[in-house]
Amino acid sequence: MNNTNKQGVDTRRRSLLKASATGAIATGVTGTFALNPMIDAIAAELPSVDLRTGTGSWHPTTCQGCTSWCAKQVYVMDGRAIKVRGNHHSKIHDTASCPRQHLNLQQVYDPDRLKTPMIRTNPNKGHDQDPQFQPISWDKAMDLLADKIMALREKNETHKYALLRGRYSLCNDLLYSKMTAMIGSPNNISHSSICAEAHKMGPYYMDGNWGYMQYDVKNTKYILSFGADPIASNRQVSFYSSEWGNTLDRAKVVVVDPRLSASAAKAHKWIPIETGTDSALALAIAHHALVKGLWHKPFVGDFSDGKNRFVAGKEVDPSTFTDAHAYGLVKWWNLALKDYTPEWAADVAGLNANDIRQIAEEMGAAAPAVQVWTARGAVMQTRGTYTSMACHALNGLFGGVDNEGGVFPYNKTPLNKNFPDASDYMDAIAKKGKKHEKIDQRGRLELPAMKKGKSGKGVVTANVASSINAADPYEIEVMLAYFNNFAFSAPDTKQWEQALSKVGFMAHITTNISEFSWFADLLLPANHHMFEKWGVLNAAGNGVSHISLQKPSIERLYDTRQDESEVPYLLAQKLAEKGFDLPWRYINEQLLDPETGKPAANIDEFPELLAKYVTAPLWGKDGGKYGDQLSGWDELKQKGVWNSHEYKPKARWSKFKTETHKFEFYSKTLEKALGKHAKKHHVDVNEVIEACEYTGYDQVAFVPNYQAPVRDGDAKAFPLLLVDQKSRLNLEGRSANSPWYYEFKDVDPGDLADEDTAKINPIDGEKLGLKTGDKIRLVSTVGSIECTVALWEGIRPGSVAKCYGQGHWAYGRAASKEFGKQARGGNNNTIIPNRFDRFSGASAFYGHIRIRIEKV
Ligand SMILES: Nc1nc2c(c(=O)[nH]1)N[C@H]1C(S)=C(S)[C@@H](COP(=O)(O)OP(=O)(O)OC[C@H]3O[C@@H](n4cnc5c(=O)[nH]c(N)nc54)[C@H](O)[C@@H]3O)O[C@H]1N2
Ligand SMILES: Nc1nc2c(c(=O)[nH]1)N[C@H]1C(S)=C(S)[C@@H](COP(=O)(O)OP(=O)(O)OC[C@H]3O[C@@H](n4cnc5c(=O)[nH]c(N)nc54)[C@H](O)[C@@H]3O)O[C@H]1N2
Numbered sequence: 074m075n076n077t078n079k080q081g082v083d084t085r086r087r088s089l090l091k092a093s094a095t096g097a098i099a100t101g102v103t104g105t106f107a108l109n110p111m112i113d114a115i116a117a118e119l120p121s122v123d124l125r126t127g128t129g130s131w132h133p134t135t136c137q138g139c140t141s142w143c144a145k146q147v148y149v150m151d152g153r154a155i156k157v158r159g160n161h162h163s164k165i166h167d168t169a170s171c172p173r174q175h176l177n178l179q180q181v182y183d184p185d186r187l188k189t190p191m192i193r194t195n196p197n198k199g200h201d202q203d204p205q206f207q208p209i210s211w212d213k214a215m216d217l218l219a220d221k222i223m224a225l226r227e228k229n230e231t232h233k234y235a236l237l238r239g240r241y242s243l244c245n246d247l248l249y250s251k252m253t254a255m256i257g258s259p260n261n262i263s264h265s266s267i268c269a270e271a272h273k274m275g276p277y278y279m280d281g282n283w284g285y286m287q288y289d290v291k292n293t294k295y296i297l298s299f300g301a302d303p304i305a306s307n308r309q310v311s312f313y314s315s316e317w318g319n320t321l322d323r324a325k326v327v328v329v330d331p332r333l334s335a336s337a338a339k340a341h342k343w344i345p346i347e348t349g350t351d352s353a354l355a356l357a358i359a360h361h362a363l364v365k366g367l368w369h370k371p372f373v374g375d376f377s378d379g380k381n382r383f384v385a386g387k388e389v390d391p392s393t394f395t396d397a398h399a400y401g402l403v404k405w406w407n408l409a410l411k412d413y414t415p416e417w418a419a420d421v422a423g424l425n426a427n428d429i430r431q432i433a434e435e436m437g438a439a440a441p442a443v444q445v446w447t448a449r450g451a452v453m454q455t456r457g458t459y460t461s462m463a464c465h466a467l468n469g470l471f472g473g474v475d476n477e478g479g480v481f482p483y484n485k486t487p488l489n490k491n492f493p494d495a496s497d498y499m500d501a502i503a504k505k506g507k508k509h510e511k512i513d514q515r516g517r518l519e520l521p522a523m524k525k526g527k528s529g530k531g532v533v534t535a536n537v538a539s540s541i542n543a544a545d546p547y548e549i550e551v552m553l554a555y556f557n558n559f560a561f562s563a564p565d566t567k568q569w570e571q572a573l574s575k576v577g578f579m580a581h582i583t584t585n586i587s588e589f590s591w592f593a594d595l596l597l598p599a600n601h602h603m604f605e606k607w608g609v610l611n612a613a614g615n616g617v618s619h620i621s622l623q624k625p626s627i628e629r630l631y632d633t634r635q636d637e638s639e640v641p642y643l644l645a646q647k648l649a650e651k652g653f654d655l656p657w658r659y660i661n662e663q664l665l666d667p668e669t670g671k672p673a674a675n676i677d678e679f680p681e682l683l684a685k686y687v688t689a690p691l692w693g694k695d696g697g698k699y700g701d702q703l704s705g706w707d708e709l710k711q712k713g714v715w716n717s718h719e720y721k722p723k724a725r726w727s728k729f730k731t732e733t734h735k736f737e738f739y740s741k742t743l744e745k746a747l748g749k750h751a752k753k754h755h756v757d758v759n760e761v762i763e764a765c766e767y768t769g770y771d772q773v774a775f776v777p778n779y780q781a782p783v784r785d786g787d788a789k790a791f792p793l794l795l796v797d798q799k800s801r802l803n804l805e806g807r808s809a810n811s812p813w814y815y816e817f818k819d820v821d822p823g824d825l826a827d828e829d830t831a832k833i834n835p836i837d838g839e840k841l842g843l844k845t846g847d848k849i850r851l852v853s854t855v856g857s858i859e860c861t862v863a864l865w866e867g868i869r870p871g872s873v874a875k876c877y878g879q880g881h882w883a884y885g886r887a888a889s890k891e892f893g894k895q896a897r898g899g900n901n902n903t904i905i906p907n908r909f910d911r912f913s914g915a916s917a918f919y920g921h922i923r924i925r926i927e928k929v
């Protein structure tokens with residue numbers, strides 16, 4: 074794509090328009106350049122560099138188009154971003170990049186961006202209520218927000234304030250936690266549980282890693298992917314897609330996915346599983362590997378006499394087995410695994426038993442250089458905790474955990490992610506307010522949300538809407554939200570529209586008016602994260618972690634502000650003016666420049682100060698202990714990236730942060746966590762399991778076991794299953810107003826350009842009398858959407874695959890047919906019923922969605 078010329082022309086035109094707007098010229102320009110003083114005035118407006126040869130400069134920053142958080146460089150000429158590429162200082166991805174990076178240019182220069190703060194003038198809220206936003210100044214906007222917060226303080230009801238966070242950088246602690254605490258609310262709510270929280274359940278409860286993983290693709294011999302599509306989605310797409318060709322040469326790649334993903338299309342084998350049944354496959358692979366004696370003995374352990382006693386359906390005497398770095402293999406076998414034969418799984422998951430046996434045998438032969446990827450698709454489901462455990466168990470069984478060619482956790486990166494303690498800046502009102510139950514009901518009997526083993530430590534984002542609708546535990550009167558669009562991105566959009574209509578006063582910090590903004594009282598225009606904001610991000614892949622900066626590189630286009638730094642700064646100032654000065658004092662007494670020990674002199678200095686504060690341990694004298702030794706902040710600013718040392722394989726073996734310090738096939742860690750949750754509610758563990766809609770009781774609850782997916786709706790009325798997917802061009806929910814998104818939509822296998830496509834198997838097409846291009850309606854138990862059908866062999870019969878991302882009705886002129894009125898395409902979340910994997914608090918986006926197709 075040649076942006077330079079295209080954008081160069083635009084730049085020239087913009088300058089001319091600017092000149093004409095000032096009244097310097099009224100008519101067109103002709104040849105007499107040097108002689109005409111007016112023309113000279115225009116020339117002064119022209120860029121000072123030659124746009125054709127390109128004499129601008131590259132500036133480091135970070136893309137947050139997806140959770141890869143690639144380090145970037147932006148080419149800037151005359152204050153305008155022209156081109157984006159990977160930052161060669163990153164040891165993860167070097168200059169490599171995914172194609173989505175370019176869409177960021179269309180985002181920052183989106184003509185539909187929110188350009189000034191706005192206030193709602195229509196007091197009625199609803200999908201069909203035009204908010205009638207009117208421009209106001211930042212001063213007035215912040216004054217109004219501060220008034221609403223002060224009113225809560227006067228009533229001693231500060232818990233009715235909530236801060237909602239979507240995408241964020243590691244500079245978020247002030248706005249997200251500290252301000253919320255000082256205001257006096259327990260309600261800082263992150264989007265994590267609509268993102269990928271269930272993924273973390275297997276790794277945490279089996280090897281103590283609450284986090285994502287990196288995959289040592291350069292040394293692997295076998296990749297088994299449950300839904301992950303790393304050349305299109307997942308994390309570190311830039312790195313993995315640049316390496317994938319070599320990976321396919323050196324390793325066997327098997328992709329398990331109900332649809333033929335981009336990665337499945339390139340893989341050696343595609344397993345088109347029925348959605349919701351991945352754990353059956355994973356468990357049967359484990360079963361067969363044990364029967365055949367193929368587990369990795371140096372990691373797992375072995376029978377003391379070396380004789381394999383695993384026979385299908387038969388219990389084994391645990392005393393005959395000696396553990397190595399893993400714990401509880403025999404318990405797992407006796408409690409559950411012994412019955413999960415390949416034939417059983419083939420039946421449950423709609424597969425071929427020979428395929429299952431073959432995978433197990435090949436993995437055994439490739440062990441320990443094997444890696445199992447687990448994507449949202451497999452685990453963001455009702456009962457997804459157990460799928461996450463079943464899939465991750467294979468990493469342990471074949472010795473891939475922390476091993477060359479296997480999977481690693483992220484490397485250590487010392488950062489000041491948590492800002493200084495703010496408890497001295499919380500007065501009696503704040504302390505009392507913060508003690509209330511959180512609005513998402515986390516920690517209740519039926520919502521354990523057990524992040525890192527602690528009941529109620531995780532978030533239940535999607536439950537915020539239900540709680541507000543039920544006014545249980547209370548109502549939300551003042552809401553501040555940023556970089557999120559839950560009225561579009563969370564399941565069952567209708568319940569969000571209803572809930573947001575009930576919030577007394579809501580302010581949204583956003584680059585664009587979105588579906589969430591539609592319900593706002595106040596719109597606060599945000600800087601674009603990649604070109605106009607200071608931030609800090611982390612990523613891992615290729616054996617290293619990097620920390621990279623977001624740094625403003627272009628002239629700020631409109632009257633916008635940075636969400637995580639300038640907005641709380643302005644708010645604290647306003648609250649101080651109104652007599653509540655604790656947040657303002659906190660900012661000036663605690664958030665100090667690590668070099669000078671001084672606070673920011675003004676708002677302009679503040680955003681950089683925060684980034685400097687967060688990264689201080691990296692560029693300080695001890696940074697070299699963990700990775701690159703930098704000479705100081707200026708070097709980090711100039712490079713934009715710090716890299717950790719390489720991961721040392723086996724670093725955690727027998728030092729796992731689990732109860733036994735081993736890799737737990739029988740999770741003592743989960744046993745303890747569930748036990749504590751049960752005790753808190755004065756019930757036994759089986760009552761917790763019952764309340765949380767799982768089906769494995771007693772000790773079975775602590776081992777990977779098969780639990781059939783809950784399905785929503787009657788199979789006769791809704792005979793098909795929805796398979797949601799990300800588009801290769803999705804920048805999460807934010808690509809929708811970029812024309813390139815539609816133009817190149819057919820990069821998604823099976824999709825049609827300029828359409829929102831539901832893909833069905835030709836067998837189903839024939840049954841339903843549908844052909845490619847027909848307009849259809851997808852109907853579920855909670856809603857319906859309209860889109861276009863495409864017949865495609867890449868989806869298993871009985872399922873419908875459709876990209877998430879379209880169906881915006883309020884995101885700009887390209888995103889909707891008519892802004893505020895009519896959507897372009899259909900939003901999958903309108904037909905996804907609100908359900909949870911309750912142990913993690915994660916929302917279910919897969920496995921439970923029964924639908925039918927109607928012709929339009
Ligand atoms: N059906 C379905 N639903 C999904 C997913 C899926 O695959 N399928 N994916 C899920 C996942 S993994 C996630 S993480 C969530 C994400 O969901 P959210 O956290 O809600 O994020 P987005 O939908 O990307 O919306 C971000 C919003 O922030 C605003 N914005 C855009 N750019 C900027 C910026 O630079 N700065 C600021 N301050 N604001 C900006 C815009 O209003 C935009 O709508 O969605 C989830 N929802
Ligand atoms: N292109 C692109 N990449 C992204 C993002 C983006 O918006 N666009 N967002 C980023 C974010 S926020 C996140 S959290 C990560 C998430 O990355 P992943 O965790 O990899 O998740 P998704 O891509 O959402 O996973 C959906 C996949 O699961 C498949 N699937 C659906 N149902 C099932 C099932 O029952 N079993 C199996 N095995 N597969 C199933 C779908 O076909 C699809 O391929 O991606 C990041 N990368």
Ligand code: SF4
Pocket residue numbers: 136137138139140141142143170171172173174309310311804
């Ligand atoms: S969209 Fe994701 S993979 Fe692509 S450049 Fe941005 S962060 Fe990296």
Ligand SMILES: [Mo]
Pocket residue numbers: 140267268269
């Ligand atoms: Mo996500």
